[in-house]
Amino acid sequence: MTRGESRVREIRVGMGTCGVASGARDIHRAVVDVLARRGNGVPVRVVGCNGLCHLEPLVEVVYASGRTRLLTKLSPGRMGRVLRRYVPAGGIGGRLRDAFGAVVDRVLLDEAWQTPSDGQAESEPYLAPQRRIVLEQCGQVDPLDMDAALAAGAYSALRDVLERGSNPALLIDTVEASGLRGRGGAGYPTGLKWRAAAGQASAEKYVICNADEGDPGAFMDRLILESDPHRVLEGLALAAYAIGASQGYVYVRAEYPLAVEILGRSIAAAEQGGYLGQDILGSGFSFQVKLVPGAGAFVCGEETALIASIEGRRGMPSVRPPYPTERGLWGKPTCINNVETLACVPWILRHGAEAFAAIGTKSSRGTKVFALAGRIRRGGLIEVPMGMTLGEIVEQVGGGVGRDRKLKAIQIGGPSGGCIPAEMADLPVDYEALNRTGAIMGSGGLVVLDDSDCMVDVARYFLEFTEHESCGQCTPCRVGTRRMREILERLCGGHGQSGDLDELEHLAHQVQEASLCGLGRTAPNPVLTTLRYFREEYLAHLEGRCPAKKCMSLIHYRVTDDCIGCTRCAQRCPTRAIEANPYQRHEIQDELCVRCGTCLDACPAEAIVVE
């Protein structure tokens, strides 16, 4: 390596929501301090997140040669030493000082002898099986730096379309040919939706970006909006051009303050740069975007409920047809697309429909972004080609489940999806293949469960969620989800009755068939899939056993003979269920015990067991 190549071009600090939560703010401060002291004038950029959540907080050093070096799991106090290693000082004097400092460290500090954790090597197996289209710039650019976004290609597809004065129909043809389907969950072909809206003879039309990401366990939209907002805005502008709309909305969850902030500033920057607003790039095409923060209602992810919410009403869905593409916002034709769907569009136009269609399976083209979480070694935001199997995602990308545990199930699609058992892990990521299992692709939540997780409890958890989020308008959903939750609660509480499982199944089918909107129609999926694939666990609960030792009413904490009488558990027990008798075997009073697990964590002798 020559000296020129080792020059550092910039240092990137990942500061998405989870980066900040892991302490990226302190890291950023430390990096700026250290560099100021070293005085070599390397710019420090605040970037979004590259999806490596399990390695946060992280910093990426970009060399003049284009080579990058990822530094992960950092702590602010060690930044000086870390940067000295990877950011060479400017002059001979500085380098001598660094070399001397390193020797002093080795003499004085034990930790200077430890091999530092190598972020580059750790991220390799996670990133290698991925294919990044939507996420290609996430974590690479400062989301608020308009010039950087433009240099990275933002709005180039829009510019191209406008400068050539392309026929909107051609744009729709391209999107249709790419095979892009809605990434919000149901997988409706995007081109068809656009065509339907474009075909409406109305002077006023609207496009809406649905960023009301409500599935628990999913954060794809948040990360995309926080890291690469212009890609989504460009996709929205292209959708508007295709269908003939001049007003657009981004409906974003208010629970994502950073995304709201970044999006608002990005819209303003794009307007200032002439990429949104009146007469875009001198083409005569005008398109305004308004940001609408949601107010916390899962049902607003449903198209018609979302429209009601923007109009200022309660977010209650209405019967379709008419579809929003015919009669939507303020009664005008409206095209609603999910964040990830829109983020695919600029890539498709830049690289061609064939390039996109070449990825994936016959009926599911392109890539899918997932929020990989749960009992997994490497979690975060991933983007994989369609057709990759769930098992490959868990094993190769995620590195498998944790220590001495066994993969039990993969929960896909959140409260509308289902639990796919480990035996079916060779299932590909494909809309139809997933539908056949009783689950759905969903918006991208992928929660890995291992043998310590109770499937009845998982079903109960989701039903509690849908019952709470049901808008209450139609009886099957409002009452059905409640009755189902009550039965599941009974099972988890050890009061299951014979006939409960049949009743549960019967109700599930009724709710599925009779509910008005997608929320109710898909709400029984978590129950039906667990009943289908984990029936023996339901039967165990009927007998008052929880095989995963999770349901609180069905387990007891007990102290074994290994107890050394240290009283640590007694000191920490929040309900004083353990008496502090030093040097004697402790005992837990079952009627006071709340099964919080504090004693289990506190015991140094592993003398507490759950039965």
Add this chain to the structure above:
Amino acid sequence: MGWIRNFLLKQTGRGDGSGSAAPAGGGAEDEVRLEDVEAIINRFGRDGSSLVPVLQAIQERYRYLPEEALKHLSAVTGIAAAEVAGVSTFYSQFRHRPVGRHLVRVCHGTACHVAGAPLITDALRRHVGIADPQEDTDEDRRFTIEKVPCLGCCSLAPCMTVDGVTYGHLSPHQACSILDEVERGGGK
């Protein structure tokens, strides 16, 4: 990098005084000044489609929706009181009861649930002394403990935010210590 700073200041309630700062302890938030409510309405407009943003702004000012403010909103805009009540109780973001000095939001997303979020919430409620299952705030209004569907930080499960600052990889014991720390004026 100014935006990060401004954003964080706003999140931690040390804003620039543009009305977004949360009053730190009781006092100011209790008094509902109708002119403030009117100023908010004038900022967003009086038609139905402005109702949600107006409610959000009122909540940002008082940290909940005081009844007087809602009545005044209905009187000024002509939006029926039933409609205001309907919308403001439909969305889970809106609160109708005052919030404690510190707002704790415990994530109950899927990843956090399997990682023990119910234990965290139970422990916190016990720790600050909220016994009534209908209540989410202790009697001295020190802490409000809310369950939220998902904070979107699944790799930090189980996690919570205290006054907008996120804490992850919690154990029930740790979560309680964090509240003690925050009450003493510490925390992240």
